[in-house]
Amino acid sequence: MKKSFFYLITAIFLGMLAIYYYKHNIAIADEKTKKTTSSINLSAPQNQPANSNKSNKSKKKIKKPENNDDTQTVVSENTQKDEKEDKEIDYITAYRNWNYFENCYTDIEDFHNKKDPLDTLKERFANNPRESQTEPTAQQNIYYQHHVEICKAMIDDEEDDYYQVRQKLHEKFLSIKPTTDEEKQLEHALQMVKRLQQFQINLNNTHYSKSTLSTAELNALNSKMQELTKQMMLIYDGSETLTEEQVAQVENYSNQIEEISNKIAQSNMPDNTKIAQLQAEIDGYKNSIDDYLHHVTSPDAFLLLADKIYRIDYYRKDSSIITTLKHTTGIKDPYYINMLNAIVMPLVACSMNYPCDPDSDYMLSYCLGLRDSMFNQACGVNLEDFYFNFYIGANQLNDVNTYFNYLVNRYAQ
Numbered sequence: 001m002k003k004s005f006f007y008l009i010t011a012i013f014l015g016m017l018a019i020y021y022y023k024h025n026i027a028i029a030d031e032k033t034k035k036t037t038s039s040i041n042l043s044a045p046q047n048q049p050a051n052s053n054k055s056n057k058s059k060k061k062i063k064k065p066e067n068n069d070d071t072q073t074v075v076s077e078n079t080q081k082d083e084k085e086d087k088e089i090d091y092i093t094a095y096r097n098w099n100y101f102e103n104c105y106t107d108i109e110d111f112h113n114k115k116d117p118l119d120t121l122k123e124r125f126a127n128n129p130r131e132s133q134t135e136p137t138a139q140q141n142i143y144y145q146h147h148v149e150i151c152k153a154m155i156d157d158e159e160d161d162y163y164q165v166r167q168k169l170h171e172k173f174l175s176i177k178p179t180t181d182e183e184k185q186l187e188h189a190l191q192m193v194k195r196l197q198q199f200q201i202n203l204n205n206t207h208y209s210k211s212t213l214s215t216a217e218l219n220a221l222n223s224k225m226q227e228l229t230k231q232m233m234l235i236y237d238g239s240e241t242l243t244e245e246q247v248a249q250v251e252n253y254s255n256q257i258e259e260i261s262n263k264i265a266q267s268n269m270p271d272n273t274k275i276a277q278l279q280a281e282i283d284g285y286k287n288s289i290d291d292y293l294h295h296v297t298s299p300d301a302f303l304l305l306a307d308k309i310y311r312i313d314y315y316r317k318d319s320s321i322i323t324t325l326k327h328t329t330g331i332k333d334p335y336y337i338n339m340l341n342a343i344v345m346p347l348v349a350c351s352m353n354y355p356c357d358p359d360s361d362y363m364l365s366y367c368l369g370l371r372d373s374m375f376n377q378a379c380g381v382n383l384e385d386f387y388f389n390f391y392i393g394a395n396q397l398n399d400v401n402t403y404f405n406y407l408v409n410r411y412a413q
Contacts, residue, residue, distance in 0.1 A: 091183040092300055094173035097154060100361055101166050103370040104151035108162040111155075117148045124369065139379045143367050146359075182298035189301035192289055193308055199285055203278040211267045218264070225260050228253045283319045290321055293411050299354035306345050306407070312338055329402050336399075343392065344403045346383060351408065356383035366391075 089097075110117050121136050121144050136144070155165055178187045211218060232253040235246050242250070286309045293309075296302050309321050312334040318326070326332045331340070350356040357363070358380050365371050366378035366386060377390045392400055 089172070089176070091173070091176045091178040091180075092186060092298075094169070094176050095186060095300060096361065098166070098169040098173045101151065101154055101169055103147070103365065104154070104165075105162045107148050107151040108155070108165065110148075111152060111158075112161070117144060121368075124374070133374065133376060136374075137376050137379070140367060140374070140376060143364060143379055147364055147368055147370070182301070185296050185298040185301040186304070188292075189296075189298070189304045192292065193304060196282070196285055196289070196308055199278065199282045203275065203282060206271060206274050206278055211264065212269070212271065213264070213267045221260050221264060225257050228257050228260075279317065286319050286321055296411070297352065299349040299352035302352060302411075303345055303349050303354070306348070307341070310337070310341055310345075325406065329399075329406050331399055331403065340396070340399060340403050343387065343396075343400055344407065347387065347400075347404055348407050350383055358382055 106120060107117055109115075110120055118136075118141055121141065125133055125135050154169060156168060157164075160168070178184045213221070232250055235242065235250055289305050289309050293302065293305055296305070309319070310325065312318070312322055314334060322337075325337070331337055346354075346356070346362055355361065360383070362383050363378055363381070363386065366375050367380075368374060375386070375391070378386045381389075387400075388397075
């Protein structure tokens with residue numbers, strides 16, 4: 001009796017486990033059926049100049065909208081004014097505004113709570129032992145106030161929280177039609193990034209276990225297990241003790257349930273062939289991005305795409321682009337390459353006339369620690385001066401120069 005009871009418990013457990021696998025894989029199959037993917041035109045934008053003088057392009061900084069304090073203006077006039085202001089903001093400026101607003105979360109909270117933003121700046125030093133300073137300098141206070149005004153100027157409705165404001169900035173950006181070559185390049189770069197992200201999502205999903213059995217096969221196996229479990233329970237119903245024949249039947253049913261459960265479990269293995277196929281597709285698509293970068297004159301598009309193809313994914317096979325980089329430059333450590341990316345990519349963008357002056361996004365970020373530690377040495381200087389006079393260590397200088405020249409020689413037109 002004890003042995004038969006053991007068979008019963010084992011069979012029930014295996015049945016529940018198999019049903020879990022069954023439902024899990026049915027859910028995956030249903031989800032895959034529901035998803036549809038839209039194709040993206042991967043061809044480069046037309047009317048793209050073969051050669052362009054990058055140094056002659058004007059810098060586009062974050063534009064601060066004018067505040068309208070005239071509450072007596074009629075609605076129609078307000079609408080006309082808003083439409084006029086929207087037209088004055090070009091595609092790239094709207095894109096940069098949307099990205100810059102990532103730095104404004106704390107400032108919007110302070111604005112709603114009527115808190116002095118300079119108090120927040122002081123608290124950063126009091127609560128963050130990583131900072132080398134004990135209090136902000138007078139220059140940092142000035143720059144921080146400037147940063148706060150930039151954030152506040154992007155708010156249309158004072159009742160909106162950070163996420164609502166950022167969503168509106170994104171919608172405004174999407175509503176603007178790109179017209180210049182650089183704007184069209186940025187639009188195309190965003191499409192390429194979206195497509196690459198979908199490739200990577202597919203690869204990540206493939207790494208997770210999922211059944212190689214069809215829905216019909218899973219249904220049949222599940223029905224078989226349910227029937228075997230039912231037959232086994234009928235043997236136990238009304239029987240305090242089991243005959244040898246009944247014990248043998250229970251053991252037979254239990255073994256069959258275990259075999260079915262193992263079959264379902266073994267079908268939930270990563271599809272290594274599919275993984276290899278997707279990795280090859282991602283590598284090929286990154287090469288397409290690399291080819292497109294040879295025609296890019298937009299620093300925004302360059303920053304967006306270069307980040308995607310030169311950022312190394314740890315614990316995954318290097319792309320052919322990274323393999324070429326390591327072989328050519330002799331820089332091989334993946335962590336170090338990712339660290340250099342944060343320095344070298346902005347320098348390349350500066351050479352393409354991206355804003356790198358003392359009032360630029362980059363320098364406000366370094367001066368105020370918006371995305372990293374705070375550096376008073378970054379306040380009031382341009383990016384190149386800050387990097388080469390303070391930020392880049394002597395041991396890094398040669399590698400930065402090597403990596404920078406590699407990218408410039410690779411993509412210069």
